[in-house]
Amino acid sequence: MGDPFTGDDWLVLKPLVPDVAVIQVQVADSEGNAVIFGPRWENEEQAKASKRTIIITERLVDTETIRRSPEQVVIPGFRVSHVVHLPFAAHPTSVYHAYDYDEDHIRQYAEVSRTPEGCQEYLDEYVYGVKDHWGYLELVGGVKHLNDLTADPILGY
């Protein structure tokens, strides 16, 4: 395509417009004003490009908290369609400044997922075999284990 300013020929790519973006954040209010600590990867653009955006937040705070440091908001609430408050939602992976990844659990998953049968067993136990997210957290080790994974405030992991 011709550049209207210079006449140079450019390849133009059509933007991606996902139907839904699901973004994990550390802090959000009920409107979906979301704070991301650490590198933002492409989360901000995903949230802004999608038709609907679902925020999963580790901590749900009052909008008054957001108003006290609005410069930290990366995703504006008016672009968010749903807010889910679910601590440890990323387990067994990590959330920066919240909790570390669960190395043993990821190893276990990597091991069993080598075969379709092993993968099915994993799903039966950890996904279909629990009542809800809280049941899952109990099954993977409960409060003590999750406390061990909680991030050091200086290191962030």
Add this chain to the structure above:
Amino acid sequence: MTTELEYTPFELMAVAGARELKDGEIVAVGLGLPMIASFLAKRTHAPNITILFELGVVDPEPVHTGVGLADPRVWYRAKILSSFVDMLGTVLHRGLVDVGFLGGLETDAYGNLNTTLIGDPQGKYRHFTGSGGANDLASSANRTIIIIRHEARKVSEAVAFITSPGYLRGEGEREAAGLRGGPSRVITDKAILDFDPTSKHMRLESIHPGTTLEDVLATTGFKPILPEHIPTTAPPTSEQVRLIREEIDPEGMYAG
């Protein structure tokens, strides 16, 4: 009597990578050898380089070994934590990245890299995870350094797919495609190669200690240009080896 310094091929490659970096440069790195090479350069001859990870991490000083760029261990003490669009969009595409390190499944004689698939793109093939930000770096960094294991199927006559452009089919092609920079060095576990300034064909620059020319040629999928005099790659110094083993990669996760 002097004892010869012992080092691994990986350590030699990391040191060779470090030597490519000049003080003050902005360097885009990935996990593993490029990170070791950059941290080594920063602790020795190039204290003022800026180290970037494409996901938005600037000048980290990790104290623990991470398992990937997504591991917060490798972001520790960063000066800036931003985003892909910031790093690749506003830093790299603005022309500010001096050096990018690239790896791949295979390269051809013009430094074109394949990280996408093995096999025949029209027939049977197996997909890999490339390119991530590699194509951006290959296209827009002011120069790139290719790190690859020296086997005929990796330093290959032809690549199955061009994920990240080198000099395409040689002289003038890169400029014609509107691309900046291009690969300046290829660092393997057997040799260092550069590119002929005119034809852009790969040229043997030096051979690592303990490796012969015959071995290099037997494991290269094409005939590199051979200058009259091919020196031996300078081995690491004892201080460089100490820094890698004791300070930069004490768990031996990358350079072991």
